[in-house]
Amino acid sequence: MIKCKTSKEIGGMGHSKKRKEDARFIQGKGNYVDDVKLPGMLYMDIVRSPYAYAKIKNIDATKALEIPGVIAVVTGKDLEKYNLHWMPTLMSDTQMVLPTDTVMYQAQEVAAVIATDRYIARDGKEAVMVDYEPMDPVMDPFEALNPDAPVLRSDKEGKTDNHIWNWKVGDKEKTEEIFSNADVVVKQQMHIPRIHVASIETCGCVASYDKVENHLTMYMTTQAPHAIRTVIALVAGHVGLTEEKIRVISPDIGGGFGGKVPVYPGYVIAIAVSFLTGAPIKWIEDRSENLQADSFARDYHITAEMAGTSDGKIQATRFKVLADHGYTDASANPSKFPTGLFSIGTGSYDYGAAYMEADAVYTNKPPGGVAYRCSFRVTEAVHAIERMTDMFARKVGKDPAQLRMENFIKKEDFPWASPTGWSYDSGDYHAGLQKAMDAIGYDDLRKEQLELRKEGKFLGIGISTFTEVVGAGPAQDFDILGIKMFDSAEIRVHPTGKAIARFGTKSQGQGHETTYAQIIAEELGIPMEHIQIEEGDTDTAPYGLGTYASRSTPTAGAAAAMAARKLRDKAKKIAAFLMEVSEEDLDWEPGKFFVKGAPEKSKTIQELIFAAYTNHPPGMEGGFEAVHYYDPPNLTFPSGAYICVAEVDAETCDIKVRRFVAIDDCGNIINPMIVQGQVHGGLTQGIAPAMYEELIYDKAGNILNGTFMDYLVPTAVESPSWETGHTITPAPHHPIGAKGVGESPTVGAPPAIVNAIVDAVSHLGIKHLEIPVTPFKLYKELKAVGYFNETA
């Protein structure tokens, strides 16, 4: 049971408060971007390239413009006149808004059609004739590095190859020495394929430029409204659209998972057209456009190695990565971290040496490297370390749970300096794994597995004990386009003791309207029901870097607590004044200050707030408001112990997850119901890439599954009934000891599932399976080790 400091009525931390935001969503009163309707609004649709790599010889819009209701067709050449045809990515790379001569991936934006209604815009799109001269695309990242590969980014002066960057971390020599002397070395090449977040709401916007006021209001699906405002000002400042003239409104968002962090060309074209016409422009992409053109996650080719002793002590790891970024580096990483926080890949284990190196390349795929409920490459790193740990255990003949227990960093060794430079804040890995093993009945399952094997049935048990790294981040190291990654909270308390608080983050379903209110309730003792939370309007909210990478609770949640504490300090001064005692004589219990030793002498927080407006001490500023910008001293390191039980059909290779137990440690818990909900959702986005999802391209650059018909988002049937639980190791440096949880399950689940499937068939000689592990893939692997009799 979680101990709560506040009463149920106050509803501070630890209470499973029902969500405040639900009322509008269950009654169809949410306000998503496609619900925004403005007078005189025009609709935009986008002509897209059928080729992955081609010269544009001509764009003929005559037929389209003849359609009644088609107002304009905009091309790259039109935008070039205003120098708006290129834009920066969040990684300071460049991306075309609309091309002037070459297209670089299939489904790339080629021209925009503006019309009076969305059907006519689509008619216009079909009628635009584009003459292409196709070229041979580069689809394989390894081939992209061949000296004779065509240089894809010839737009960049002096570029002579397709290499983007090289990154390395760790002690190379020490690692090499351990590897060359080690008893045991395991090595595996693995691919973490391209996947897409596919939030059920696609991306879109309504750009509304007011020519008279020279003011842009931009309603858009963005997880980071302030950062977007700054980016728009950087892109369009030279045409007079400066930052004070831009208001970004992020209305209700139908799921984000990182896919709504980047600036997509559609947004910029809509702004440009609204700027030129003065009419509001609505652009809503359809699902296929969303899957085919918006930024993707993953696409890491990893060579992973682990060295250790024959009795099962891990000594060193070495990872080498080739990152396929498509035609531009559109990641949403902090700028000093081109490969995100991949260096967390040393995992939860106590050893002293690691070396990691990554190279990124351009190919003719859409911009890659963004997010899938984890943007900072933690998923890739965790997959590698957790697969290698299992392979190592198998090689030395140890049970994978036992081997993990023997290699875990011990609870008392935190803060722990990782070989790649992190300072893990806290954790209790042994407790987490033990709890998961007890919940699932680990020892009995191992017995059952052996029994079933005798009958020719395959059962596998897979473990993943991961360490996450979230809450970016300390201003010293973390910035995006130079903007430091702090976050903010502003609390205004009205005279009657009710409050509104505003944040620079933006919920996409995480429940901020409830959890932020609980944090403030915890600190100030005002009932959470009396605290209204607002986000997503850059005109009213304080500056912040937005919601992604599980950073809202570690940063903005901390800011909320700090701002509330400023107010509590003020309330204390008022209490001392009103009760004519000194501040040292006062004690706090949630909701009131009382005189030490005389608890009947007290003032409620509501009385003190009222006094701040009606009877405040001389010399004190009136009112009851506070703002705080929180710069975290360290990242937070949530962890988890996941166990998956998988059944493999010996004939059909069908794979079924029988049970899945997830024990998460995200530090102190604000709202258990919401944390559990995040874990459920994240686990489903963990089984998805492990067993179902992958974006597949052919050699000609065609995407083979770019619709919801063939990109397999799990339904309720594929999703197991998740079993969840927690351990609590507070983050020592965080004001409320919380760590963040949204990403953890998506990061931790895939290796548990793959480890379980491999475990089910390991006795047949299978050592590794690439994700997504499909029945057909498994069939081929089993056939390759001679399991299926050819003649049968």
Add this chain to the structure above:
Amino acid sequence: MAIDIKLKVNGTEHSATVEPRTLLVHLIRENLSMTGTHIGCDTSSCGACTVLIDGKSAKSCTILAVQANGKEITTVEGMATAEGLHPLQEGFHLNHALHCGFCTPGMMLRAVELLEKNPNPTEEEIRWGIAGNLCRCTGYNNIVKAIQWASAKMQDKELPSTEPEFV
């Protein structure tokens, strides 16, 4: 070419003039300005657009407005009555069966028909019953719980606990 149609939406008669190609979902969202019905795909795969047509759940992105001529449509805006929220709306709220809320209207309307046909569905039956509706946020556990809760409520049975089992 424009066609005149008449239909009842959430109990109110509406008439509209639509093109033959206008989709029902656009009629509802744009002509009638009821935006609780959502669009999540272009291949009839996600169910965000689910409404009831004469009591049967249907994907309104795959039906022409003219096909709804003379029919009775229920959207999420019509679920609550003077007595209060529909048991499914209540169940979704109490069991935390929604995060972003985008799939929620379609999911609940699908569940209305499911419970009508099968008032006591098993977990397995619920999962198959909502397999045409995608949710990217919740992982479905709590949607199953919410539908079970509504099933109990609609039959005046003892209500299952809505406290999360998260220990």
